[in-house]
Amino acid sequence: MTTTWTDPFATEERRALRALTREFVERDVRPHLDQWERDGELPRTLHAQAAAAGLLGVGFPEEVGGSGGDFLDSVVVTEELLQAGGSGGVLAGLFTHGIALPHIVAAGDPDQAERFVRPVLEGRAIAALAVTEPDGGSDVASLRTRAVRAGDDFVVDGTKTYITSGARADWVTVAVRTGGPGFGGLSLLVVPTDTPGFTVVRRLEKMGWHCSDTAELAFTGCRVPAANLVGPLDGGFVQLAQQFVVERLSIAVQAYATAQRCLDLALEWARVRETFGRPLATRQVIRHQLVEMHRLVDVSRTYTRQAALRHAAGEEVVAEAALAKNTAVAAAEQVVYQAVQLFGGQGYLRDAEVERHYRDVRILAIGGGATEIMTELAARRLGL
């Protein structure tokens, strides 16, 4: 008996979406990326260009200004954005709304969707998500930024840090304490950045992701209309937690796609670079190195995509998402290391693409739930 295998990531539409993403990267990203890395941020025009291609709205429903499609379409965009020569920094800075907007969309308030979602998906505004605080990290339950009800408003006081796109954002979805201590007292509140009392304390300089601005934000008596409360009061933790699986899978995709890009670059280099009269790729030690890189990428991709497919089909994949993240990130760390090694002195130069990926990848084991947290989470899910 024979069966035909249709790759769900290579349907006619997804191949067209991949081609579109590649065209966007080649036309509007790659020629400018080195400059943006030096500028420390992405230009707003890039958001408009990505919106024109409908890329910002992939995975968001059309009713809120999105392009339609599902999580698997977002996976295709993420993969190709990196594999066509984009970067983790571009992904972080251009698609910050991927973490800033889902809670607003899920809450289903049409007024909030019009004010906060549509302008971002149309490339006219930038949204950010602010959860982490200077004296906390993955420990969301102990957040201290407070929002106190005052008539029709909330008054927000506190500090947030490591906020991606925080220096450019027009509004920030902020995790605030509206109730008592612990998980139960948190809410999500949209704070426009022109609110009096909102300040960008400083831009944070980082090891990688240079074209993605990261900021520390302060809220000092910020008055925000109660209509900006996202979802139910004191329901913030659940809202945040519901996005964790997608966030972790997305980071896993970013990791193996970055690794694939570095493998592609290393392969090309190994074929053209001659040492002692022969191309590098003819040396057994190099060939085996390349096969090992391929193995790491392919296994990570296969495992992560499988978890993504199951998630898209509505299955619970909390442990798988955590393990996909750890697997793909560890693979990416090895592959970028080997890519730089293969490029030799060339790979150590600033502006060598593999050098940038080498730095960019390091955050992936830290952000979106650190490797240690992922392992502990998986341990609990597996009943260990």
Place this chain on the structure above:
Amino acid sequence: MNIVVCVKQVPDSWAEKKLNPSDSTLDRDSVDAVMNELDEYAVEEALVLQEAHGGEVTILTMGPEKAGETIRKALSMGADKGVHVVDAGLHGSDAVATSAVLAKALGTLEWDLVIFGIESTDARMSVVPAMVAERLGSPQLSFATKVDVADSTVTIQRQTEYGFDTVEAKTPAVVSVVEKINEPRYPSFKGIMAAKKKPVTTLTLADLGLGADEVGLAGSWSAVDEFAARPPRQAGSVVKDEGDGGVKIAEYLAGQKFI
């Protein structure tokens, strides 16, 4: 106003192309296929004109099954429908045979304007638009950097060494556009999803009333007798300027018959 845009699927412009040793035609399997980049400007111009004047934009291509991808791309950019001439007998058609097929296919459609990109990036002949216009008996307005339509008059600008020629004709007319004319839009994700539902008609040579001897390798006026791979690049020679650099450059250029 109804517009037909003729597009061609070509091997990726930047890829190294190969010929099949058996029949000296392009080896389409060895490289990725894309829409001829210059045709994207033609599609964009048609969509811009449609936005101003209404009507339908139809995409016409001839080529193997896979060339349907190029129609889909134009439909995702916003065109309304496609016509795909697909027939094993088309294999190996040169510019003359291609123009015969396109002219016949255009005869089955209603249009005011036919728009072409100025050439394909694989064959680089730049003659198909003129040949099609001749076969149709339509005026041709070639190398347009600007297209305007008012009532039934189409006016183009063509850049020359001295400035611009302004050329006008009555519709129906055939126009070819150069890459300076516009910035092609992206085929948006919504457009990709919508393109699935847009109609694409396929036509065979029999549908067009063309015989096998009029097209393909048999019906082509040009033939490839032989070809050879480009020789590997030689190391260049370095001339050290010891006060006579100018003379040496002149000698080199004269040796190459440049001067």
